[in-house]
Amino acid sequence: MSTETTEVHAEHGEHDGMSKKRIIKVALILSAITCVEFIIALFLVPKGIIPGNVANPIYIVLTLFKAFYIVAYFMHLKFERMSLIFAIIVPILFIIGLILVLTNESHHWIDLRL
Amino acid sequence: MSTTAVSPIDEVKSTPWSGGRSPFNVEYGKMMMWFFLLSDAFTFSSLLISYGALRFSAAAWPDASLVFQSVPGLIEHGAPLVFVGIMTFILILSSVTMVLAVEAGHRNAKKEVIWWMIATVIGGFMFLGCQALEWNHLHSEGFWWSSIPNAETLKEFFRNGVSYHDQALSAHQFANLFFTITGFHGFHVFTGVLINIIITVNVLLGTYEKRGSYLMIEKVGLYWHFVDLVWVFVFTFFYLV
Numbered sequence: 001m002s003t004e005t006t007e008v009h010a011e012h013g014e015h016d017g018m019s020k021k022r023i024i025k026v027a028l029i030l031s032a033i034t035c036v037e038f039i040i041a042l043f044l045v046p047k048g049i050i051p052g053n054v055a056n057p058i059y060i061v062l063t064l065f066k067a068f069y070i071v072a073y074f075m076h077l078k079f080e081r082m083s084l085i086f087a088i089i090v091p092i093l094f095i096i097g098l099i100l101v102l103t104n105e106s107h108h109w110i111d112l113r114l
Numbered sequence: 115m116s117t118t119a120v121s122p123i124d125e126v127k128s129t130p131w132s133g134g135r136s137p138f139n140v141e142y143g144k145m146m147m148w149f150f151l152l153s154d155a156f157t158f159s160s161l162l163i164s165y166g167a168l169r170f171s172a173a174a175w176p177d178a179s180l181v182f183q184s185v186p187g188l189i190e191h192g193a194p195l196v197f198v199g200i201m202t203f204i205l206i207l208s209s210v211t212m213v214l215a216v217e218a219g220h221r222n223a224k225k226e227v228i229w230w231m232i233a234t235v236i237g238g239f240m241f242l243g244c245q246a247l248e249w250n251h252l253h254s255e256g257f258w259w260s261s262i263p264n265a266e267t268l269k270e271f272f273r274n275g276v277s278y279h280d281q282a283l284s285a286h287q288f289a290n291l292f293f294t295i296t297g298f299h300g301f302h303v304f305t306g307v308l309i310n311i312i313i314t315v316n317v318l319l320g321t322y323e324k325r326g327s328y329l330m331i332e333k334v335g336l337y338w339h340f341v342d343l344v345w346v347f348v349f350t351f352f353y354l355v
Binding site: 034091 | 130137138139140145148149152155156159160163164166167168169170171173179194195199202203206207209210212213214216217332335336339340342343346347350353354355
């Protein structure tokens, strides 16, 4: 019985972990990443410093970083139990499967049109 | 605990995976919100992935920095990404005010919750207003569901020279996908604003104060952050890539 109460307390402590300071820190990280994306799109690519086909994967990686910060901190998933984290994250793997299948398929569509 | 002998089979199970208590340790409504959002994530993914597949297989695609280069009412040309940048920051900021409302809810600070919720609702309305201007601008150029600008205007949206047939084909796909995906996202923002208003009224009426917990704020917060999350992807794939 005593172990259960301490566990509840520990979890409650983590709930308070999203303090104002941390919220502002995450907000600044999100804004900074967005600013980096703008700098790439408005200055680095038009001036030819970064070619477009290199910029695209950079955008996607930065977007995934933003998604991580929103889901982990704003949506509080990082502080939930491991079982809930897995229940949400593992099904997302199916989406990766769909991406792989359809990018492959779209290359085939090009050949069909020619 | 008691000294009477209990066989191992008759012992009350209390560990998470043996039926004693939920292995997820979250309130029912919050867990259902998570699973709803997971299903919504699948819907948005399938829309965005089909967009990607059509774009990959197209000979040319309208260049985002040529299509979206105006700030409605201020600058007509030559300001790519500025307006959508404003929209992105509005949505990020309203997400921040939402977490602040959740944080205030943990402390049972009713007044703070109300103010942060009102700020979130205002952010949502500002985003919807910008979205309406953006749609109106594209519509005035000739884009709409299954309708594209005339050949003369259309040429300006492509960087590399391809035949008119290819331009018209991908412009049709672009128009349909853009209005469908941003429309579906905009509908989510709209319902999110409605839900936020309802919850704010409930806070004002003292519903959650009587209940003793502001968990409801957390649940609508999840939805609102999800809307922001989807916009992050829409922004990247329609405006940057």
